[in-house]
Amino acid sequence: MTDIATDRLHVSSWRLLLGNPVTVISAAVLLAVLVIAVAARWIAPYGVNDVDVPSALQGPSGAHWFGTDELGRDVFSRVLLAVQASMQVALVSVGFAAVVGVAVGVLAGYRGGWLDTVLMRVVDVVFAFPVLLLALAIVAILGPGVTTTMLAIGVVYTPIFARVARASTLSVRVEPYVAVSRTMGTGHAYVLARHVLPNITGPLIVQTSVSLAFAILSEAALSFLGLGIQPPQPSLGRMIFDSQGFVTMAWWMAVFPGVAIFVIVLAFNLLGDGLRDVLDPKQRTVVEARRGGGRDA
Template sequence: MTNMRILAGGAITGVILVLALVSLVWTPYGPTAIDILHRLSGPTEAHPFGTDAFGRDILSMIMVGAQNSLIVALVSVALGSLIGIPVGLLAAARGGWTEEVLMRGADLTFAFPALLTAVMITALRGPGAYTVMIAIGIFTAPVLARVTRAAAGVIWVQDYARAARALGRGKPAITAIHILPNILSVLIVQITIQLSLAILAEAALSFVGLGAQPPAPSWGRMLNDAQTYIYTAPFLTLFPGLAIALAVLGLNMLGDGLRDAFDLRA
């Protein structure tokens, strides 16, 4: 069952990734090409996913939108990892008041969810993909900090970590040689899950107008634009909604499968 989840999740994620990569060099139509004569056309042989209110090909927009979703997710989670993982490692290594201050700081960050953070950053920088990356990165950092601190704390009390300290190795060396390699599997699983959450958050922020701005295609904004036509052209919401659902489902299945695969108690 574990292998099936990994395979299924990896396959779905792979398809989304391939669509994004292919769209760098080819799409059926220009994602911003307007064709008013064929606006709101349902799925046809020429346009398998139909066209929107401006006659733009939905399949082409979804392919290019995959770029935006994956780039925002990867950059924001990378940003959160660069902040959260070192903070968690430091908290576990130092303990005491250092750990308390860092973890309470992480708890404080949770008081500012990605949407609220994006609104505040938008007030300073304006809406756009960079705003979304920063907002999701800030929200991701405390999650990874807490996971890292918890996983590293388990390793610090193991005999081999104690032996390394008895031999005179410093905490930075022990963290690099013993702690980080032994919690890498936990971090990989959590990062995979955070990527799925980042894609969902990006879609939500784009839906309310804080993400990538027109004419750049975005799954979330496609859903927003389709609200007006939800009864007359329901396919406008169907395909971008499926794209978001499949991307999140694939990464969640991959994360769950990796978690079970790395769980030695299973």
Template sequence: MFSPEVFKPRIRELKLSIYLLNKNKLTRLSMITVLLLIALAILAPFIAPYPSHIYGIANPQDKLLPPSAKYIFGTDELGRDVFSRVLYGTRISLQTAILAVGLALLIGIPLGAIAGATGGYVDEIIMRITDIFLSFPPLLLAIAIAAFLGPNLQNAMLAIAISWWPWYTRLVRGQAVSIRERQFVKAAKAIGTPHFKIVFGHIVPNCIAPVIVQASMDLGGVILTAASLSFLGLGAQPPTPEWGLMVSTSRNYFLNAWWYSFFPGIAIFITVLAFNLLGDGLREIMDPKTRKY
């Protein structure tokens, strides 16, 4: 049986985290915004006023109509409801960001933990490969990979993940180098615990906090990168209602239909800002050195 005393420190830490979250107004606002975006992404097919407009039914008689009671965000060049498409684009953008960051974590965390915990030539090989990837600007590398693989949303997600994993490898490796010198790791080695179990049972769990903070901030950056790839024609393809693709298409009509580019653009802005503010708030909560009591 576990004693209640074992859980008291974690309960105190949880209460402190909730207190700090509520104390920081920007973090609280960003959390509410992110939760609202997730809810909209889940419910988009059910609450979109014109679900048939999401993937391409044209209504030429209603093309490029300004915002009105019938179409609150106006319509596009094919007469489709911009609000329905922006709403459904929330699902596509969040899904793209979560999958791309998740894949980058699956690559970066194990490599960083193995490099930091093992040291020697293993560490040297992994980190030199990491340095090669880090020598390229992430967006430029993603553009090159997406162009090589072919223009579609799945390849764009893969390209982003490939260009993003080195950052997690370097972050986790730095944490692992510090953690491997702690007493509980040395004790595990002394009793003959297998190296694999030490890495993934002792070191990786203690590296998670900074990784969560970095990943939460990267979600906004990945959404922006995915939108950039779609804008350049290397990501989502028509008639997918992806925000970057909508902005790219709407530039031809900007002077006569400002709403067409404005609403997808403002959706990108709000989402990226919300994730950046949330990441800053989580960093303050999880790092005792930056906490403001």
């Protein structure tokens, strides 16, 4: 593909992506979430563990935007720090899963043969376990905490990346330009870096966006069960757990952490859908045909 054709494809991709308002809004929401995650300790109006018993269970007000909990702690400040913790866990765990999973999947798909069979059977065994059940088992064995939560979520999502990378590698491996490069005596490392990896990034980017959404949910579930992020560090799942006894008298303790989880997960999923429309050739053709038909009408 020539440089001019590549540039035109990139421009078309950006136009298609920016032409979807849902995708743009989702990206803007996630950008705001990332800013909050980075600057949470500076923008939080109160300390996350500042106890003020006389102010306990106060509703949302000018002094406490999201109200206070049973110990008088500011819920808004705790939600900000909990979002920071959730994003940290999600990014690290999914990053780990992507690196390990892509390495296994590309190696299996590119080399084939007995190595492909062995690696993918191991991946299938891990993939057979329910995500939350396997994560619970890992955390129960290693002990609760931030590090083990990251490791557990990373391990359970590694097979997904391995399967996606292998499937994409199998389709790229049979392309003529790869065959020509290999017959010319080009090294395997060069073929992987120059031809295989750049052509499988599309599905991997989409999978990363979707996995980040489920990693947020997994972290919240583990923390809700008491096996994730441990007090006194706030977490969205733990805040919802602690609010169970106060739902009727202090609805804000559960609603605002729940809304934070909902918004972040929804934004990641919608962004993944938008990226799929651009990066998946089949979906891209369908979307362009629909838009072209709309303009013709």
